[in-house]
Amino acid sequence: MKRNASRKTGLLTAGLAVYLLLVLWGSTGWFPKSWQQVPSRMPIYQYSPPSREHPLGVFFQQDLLITFVRSTQASFVAGTIALLPFLALGTLLGIASGLPAGFAQALANRTIDVLNAFPRFVVLLLYTGLFAANLYHMLMLYGLISAPKLAELLRGRIDQLRREDFIDSCVALGLPWWVIVRRHILWHHSRHLILAQTFAMFAMAIFMEASLSYLNLGTREHYQSWGLMLNYATSVSGLSLFRFPLSAQFNLPAALPALGLLSVTLLLVSLSRYWEQQDRLKMGRMF
Amino acid sequence: MDLMVEGVSIALQRGEELAYPARRISFTVKPGEFLGLVGESGSGKSLTMLALLGLESCSPGVVEGRVRYRSEQGQLYPLEGLSHYVRWHGGLPRKRTAAWQRTVYRRMKPLLGRRIAIILQDAHKTLNPFLRIEDQLLEMVARQGRADAEKAGWWGRWRQRRSIHQQLRQEALRLLKALHFRDPERVLRAYPHQLSGGMAQRVSLALALASRPEFIILDEPTTGLDVTLQAALVDLIRQLKQERRLSGIIVSHDLMFVGKVTERMAIMFSGELWEIGPTHNVIHPDFPWKHPYTSYLLSFARQKRRGSAGPAFQNVLWQRPKQGCPLRKSCPVYLHQLDMEQRRQCDSADPSPVPVFPEHYIRCWQYAWEEQKHAAGY
Structure with missing residues (x-):
């Protein structure tokens, strides 16, 4: 048991360390001067191999390592921007739709139905067509329109828990409903579910950011993206996306976001397993 | 701190059928008094207790009656107008559930957990398994x-x-x-x-007592307890009554347990109250006036019928006869002791509560006849 726990704690620490390192590095924007100095006469899509000044080489007139870190930052920003409205609206709708029948419940249920009625990607394209394309706004919108996924799961959980005796007992002992929802339902019985949805959403947001960038939707001045690199790869160099394997330099920008995503996944999975193990111990179950 | 329950009926709908798990329930619990609500499983005791606090989960739930609670300081908390939220369509009730729940929540909020506490059945399940x-x-x-x-x-x-x-x-x-x-x-x-x-039972009692209530409802407190723990619980309830001047209701199917801790006892079967009176009178074997169902329960409690089921009283929740005493088909007095004339009366009308002793009422025709004879000077 002890060995198992230490392995999980190790995973948690490793995930947290990689995550913090990438986010901090990306957010500070600090890089050695030698990395930032690129020969100006170099053709735009020529790849220069690794050297002492540029550990991963140069491509698109940029140091590849800088590109990697910035693209990681872009991915994390994308994930976080989509995640916040997703969690806020999803939890709110889930709680409201799990309440006893009434106006709030009906409103929440109809909102979920309406949001579910439209394909998410089409809504994003419509938004781009109607308003100026801004990647941040689009990712926020993506978070909002994905919220029903979380809300429906929470509604089911609340429906199930409302039949449990200990919830009846809480009501009978006069605990306010928001305390019951926050403490007894959300935190102690639904946190695995919220966590699982969180990392699924994080990955989906990064994928969506890459897809939108590939389609040249959104502002892309300040950072690089996997989707944007692939777009360059297909348009500038004339490579087909379906011709595999693509040159390493076109796929490498995906490496760090993927590593970052892996670290987040490790972090969340470890946390989920840790909670699961704790809950099992609390319930007195060995398996 | 007394609780007044007046004519509360709870309806349960199944398709086009309607049953009453509790029908015209009326009783009063006086300050410092414990009332025992006794009956076999499925007689509607627990549902009635939940309904008193607006916590019943069945639909449409309470359709008539009112509940009033007077606190120690003399404040009156009425849960009136229950039937206001029910509209009858072709003999079936349609309840405005959301409005009803809001009202109950608003009215019961100052009471629940502060003045009134309830302990539900099965103590282990009423505790959150993930919390210390x-x-x-x-x-x-x-x-x-x-x-x-x-x-x-x-x-x-x-x-x-x-x-x-x-x-x-x-x-x-x-x-x-x-x-x-x-x-x-x-x-x-x-x-x-x-x-x-x-x-677990004592912990859930502690949860209920933590907010220092004036009135407590214990639903099947002896479930899963052996005789030694039951004895300890009896002592505990007696002690709490003395120290905290608690009033309350104890719901149980254990006649003897309830007999040890309550001052008054109500016998419930098939969703209706059949007898209510001082505990000593109700459970005393030599007390001459008893409802046939009470005698039946007592005979089991005193283990006279150990090992044999005997002719059981039939629960008429879903097959209640339209007229007459609903228990007559399985009542031993009706089947073996009455003459044709008396049987005809049992068939024709539902009996009303008859006072047989101060504050002791029984719903049975045989006592109504005795009272009529007494009034006529026989």
Whole structure:
């Protein structure tokens, strides 16, 4: 048991360390001067191999390592921007739709139905067509329109828990409903579910950011993206996306976001397993 | 602190059929008194208790009657107008559930957990399995001092959080000691699955008592307890009655247990009250006036019929006859002791409660006839 726990704690620490390192590095924007100095006469899509000044080489007139870190930052920003409205609206709708029948419940249920009625990607394209394309706004919108996924799961959980005796007992002992929802339902019985949805959403947001960038939707001045690199790869160099394997330099920008995503996944999975193990111990179950 | 229940009926709809798990229930619990509500499983006792607090989960639920609670300070908390939320369509009730629930929540909020506490069946299931007893108990103890804490403001509370936690913990320990826990510290650290049935029962009693209620409802408190724990629970309830001047209702199918701790007893079967009176009279074998169903229950309780089922009273929840006494088809008095004329009367009308002794009422035609004879001077 002890060995198992230490392995999980190790995973948690490793995930947290990689995550913090990438986010901090990306957010500070600090890089050695030698990395930032690129020969100006170099053709735009020529790849220069690794050297002492540029550990991963140069491509698109940029140091590849800088590109990697910035693209990681872009991915994390994308994930976080989509995640916040997703969690806020999803939890709110889930709680409201799990309440006893009434106006709030009906409103929440109809909102979920309406949001579910439209394909998410089409809504994003419509938004781009109607308003100026801004990647941040689009990712926020993506978070909002994905919220029903979380809300429906929470509604089911609340429906199930409302039949449990200990919830009846809480009501009978006069605990306010928001305390019951926050403490007894959300935190102690639904946190695995919220966590699982969180990392699924994080990955989906990064994928969506890459897809939108590939389609040249959104502002892309300040950072690089996997989707944007692939777009360059297909348009500038004339490579087909379906011709595999693509040159390493076109796929490498995906490496760090993927590593970052892996670290987040490790972090969340470890946390989920840790909670699961704790809950099992609390319930007195060995398996 | 008395509870007045007047003509409460609870309906249960199944397709086009309508049944009443509780029909025209009326009783009063006086200050400092415990009422025992006794009947076999499925007779509607627990549902009635939940309905008194607006917590019944069946649809459409309470369709008529009213409940009033008078606090120690003389404040009256009415739960009137229950039938206002019910519209009848072709003999079937349609309840405006959302409006009803809001009203109940608003009206019961100042009562639940403050003046009235209820302990539900199966103590283990009523405790949150993921929370330590400490967390659950402190949550309830904290509610008692909520008014003082709110005056301090959130910053004051945050600064004094450690001392507040210590105070709450001491209060919880005192409460557990009062409930005869040998090692309250250990109980506070435990999760519900680490407690035995008796300990869980006492912990749920502690949860209910944490907010210092005036009135307590115990639903099947002896479920899963052996005789020694039952005896301990009897002592505990007696002690609480003396020390805290508690009133309450004890719902149980254990006639003998209820007989030890209550002053009055009501016998319920098939959703209706058949007898209500002083406990001593109801359970005493030599007391001459008894409802046939009470005699039937007593005969089981005193183990005269051990091993044989005997002719059982039939629950008529879904097949209630349109007229006459609903229990007559399985009533031994009706089947073996009455003449044709008396049987005809049993067939024709539902009996009303008849006073057989001060504050002792029985719903049976045989006592109505005795009363008529008495009034006529025989």
